[in-house]
Amino acid sequence: MIGIKSIVLAAGLAMLSVGAAQAAPAAPATKAVAAAPAATVSQDPMLAVDGAPAMAIDPKVGQPVDGLITIQPQVTPNGQQALWFHNTLLMPVITGICILVLVLLGWVALRYRRAANPVASKTSHNTILEVLWTGIPVLILLGLALPSIGLLQAQYKPAPKNAVTLKAIGNQWYWTYQYPDHGGFEITSNMLKEAGEIGKGERARTAIDGPRLLATDNRVVLPVGVPIRLITTANDVIHSWAIPAFWIKLDAVPGRLNETSFTINKPGVYFGVCSELCGARHGYMPITVEAVSPAVFAQWIKAKGGTMPGAAPAPAAAPATATASIATPGAPAPTAAVVTAGQ
Numbered sequence: 001m002i003g004i005k006s007i008v009l010a011a012g013l014a015m016l017s018v019g020a021a022q023a024a025p026a027a028p029a030t031k032a033v034a035a036a037p038a039a040t041v042s043q044d045p046m047l048a049v050d051g052a053p054a055m056a057i058d059p060k061v062g063q064p065v066d067g068l069i070t071i072q073p074q075v076t077p078n079g080q081q082a083l084w085f086h087n088t089l090l091m092p093v094i095t096g097i098c099i100l101v102l103v104l105l106g107w108v109a110l111r112y113r114r115a116a117n118p119v120a121s122k123t124s125h126n127t128i129l130e131v132l133w134t135g136i137p138v139l140i141l142l143g144l145a146l147p148s149i150g151l152l153q154a155q156y157k158p159a160p161k162n163a164v165t166l167k168a169i170g171n172q173w174y175w176t177y178q179y180p181d182h183g184g185f186e187i188t189s190n191m192l193k194e195a196g197e198i199g200k201g202e203r204a205r206t207a208i209d210g211p212r213l214l215a216t217d218n219r220v221v222l223p224v225g226v227p228i229r230l231i232t233t234a235n236d237v238i239h240s241w242a243i244p245a246f247w248i249k250l251d252a253v254p255g256r257l258n259e260t261s262f263t264i265n266k267p268g269v270y271f272g273v274c275s276e277l278c279g280a281r282h283g284y285m286p287i288t289v290e291a292v293s294p295a296v297f298a299q300w301i302k303a304k305g306g307t308m309p310g311a312a313p314a315p316a317a318a319p320a321t322a323t324a325s326i327a328t329p330g331a332p333a334p335t336a337a338v339v340t341a342g343q
């Protein structure tokens with residue numbers, strides 16, 4: 001009896017865990033994570049545990065997908081513009097030109113082969129043809145250059161004053177992050193190893209954390225709908241902070257600050273990797289960004305011991321008020337603080 005019982009129980013558990021690991025991650029994943037630590041920190045599952053997986057992952061967004069041959073779905077305006085540029089202009093133009101050249105080559109090879117055309121034409125110039133085959137490519141290039149330059153300009157547009165600053169620092173081989181506008185606290189983000197590879201006191205990756213080689217122990221948390229000023233630098237060699245779903249890849253160079261800005265317009269978990277060959281464990285310093293609402297971001301900042309720019313002058317006097325305003329559904333106050341206050 002005990003044997004049958006335990007087999008049934010094990011089968012049930014196995015099915016549950018498979019369900020959690022595969023499709024429909026939203027409901028089971030969130031529940032599983034929220035269950036354990038909810039009482040200690042907050043009712044919001046995203047803030048459940050420091051560093052532990054919180055927000056459920058959409059396996060089709062923000063990470064590589066099996067069989068996908070195109071660009072990841074984009075969640076920033078620049079990324080969406082770039083994806084549009086790629087899908088609507090570049091690919092059709094490239095495809096059209098390739099097909100045209102292939103057809104012309106085939107036609108010339110067949111029609112003007114020696115057997116079909118024994119006496120070759122002596123024509124050496126054709127003004128109309130020459131103007132066309134110079135002019136049309138120039139027009140095509142101009143048509144591509146204009147949106148391309150616009151996109152480049154958008155990517156280098158400095159962040160507005162109310163932006164949230166994230167400083168990403170590359171190290172061999174992990175990332176540290178600072179939030180200079182929010183009290184300057186720092187978090188360290190290491191890759192989560194697999195169950196068989198962990199050392200003493202280390203936590204193994206689970207399906208809820210994210211894909212193998214991409215999941216980290218501490219996710220970078222950023223607000224949605226608020227401009228982010230990304231600053232990168234490094235402590236040792238050149239690294240590169242890259243998230244494909246944001247259309248962001250920015251080198252992190254020792255002794256130098258690089259800057260760009262972006263706005264995430266969809267909550268979710270987004271994965272990236274160091275994209276500059278930086279040494280032996282270059283492939284093991286992933287990046288995980290969890291994009292949350294500004295209200296939840298404010299909560300997370302508090303949980304980390306940081307301060308919101310608007311709330312900075314009286315950190316000791318008004319913790320109760322601050323908590324109350326965050327707890328309010330809709331929470332307009334923290335949103336406003338994130339958007340309007342800045343340095």
Ligand SMILES: [Cu+2]
Pocket residue numbers: 170171238239240274275276277278282285
């Ligand atoms: Cu690196």
